[in-house]
Amino acid sequence: MVIDTYRHKGLRRQLAILLKTKGIKDAEVLKAIEKVPRHLFLDNTFIERAYEDIAFPIGAGQTISRPHTVAFQTELLQLKRGEKVMEIGTGCGYQTTILLEMGAKVYTIERQKELYDKTIKFLPSIGYSARFVYGDGYKGLPAYAPFDKIIITAGAPMIPNDLLVQLKVGGRMVIPIGDKVQIMTLMEKKSEKHFEKTEFGEFKFVPLLERKEWGD
Ligand code: SAH
Secondary structure, X not given: OOOOOHHHHHHHHHHHHHHHHOXXXXXXXXXXXXXXXXXXXXXXXXXXXXXXXXOEEEEOOEEEOOHHHHHHHHHHHOOOOOOEEEEEXXXXXXXXXXXXXXXXXXXXXXXXXXXXXHHHHHHHHOOOOOEEEEOOOOOOOHHHOOXXXXXXXXEEOOOOHHHHHOEEEEEEEEEEEOOOOEEEEEEEEOOOOOEEEEEEEEEOOOEOOXXXXXXX
């Protein structure tokens, strides 16, 4: 079993400092990065490099995002404690725990059965609880809507309308849009019909697959 040590804590502190130099300002986001043991989410092969600002494979052809990407998306959400957040693309659950550390109530959807099965067991084993859903993120979770915030952690070809509908008025949705590279996009819901769109830099994600592309 891999445990958390003072050395890991020291490496996390350095990672938080690095992210600050890369432009992350939200102290709560940096605190969460300092708290969550990222090395526990990784395969043994990569564990030594867990606190470098890089992405790693997590199985089933998917990746855990770079810490900078996780911090950037989380900062854009402007999370407040107690808010209800929908996350699309649970993966290994690292982003989920960052949201939980910041006091969010998290509903997270994953379409890969293998990752869903793994993460629904792993997160509670390290003390984090969320509502895990095995399903299609394009559809969101109408039964639990509306959400204060929505975060999509895979690259989408367009903004799924079903997700915009499930956002509260006054809410924020952060979604990377694009094919080979994605533009980080913030959608602010100003009224039921009116959205304000702001685009940020380029990022690289695995694709948000539509059901017809699943093939497994
Ligand atoms: N936040 C994750 C990153 C995972 S990568 C982490 O911290 O590990 C993106 C994830 O989105 C993958 O696990 C992929 O299987 C999932 N995904 C892709 N298309 C999806 C869809 N339509 N619905 C739900 N999840 C999807």
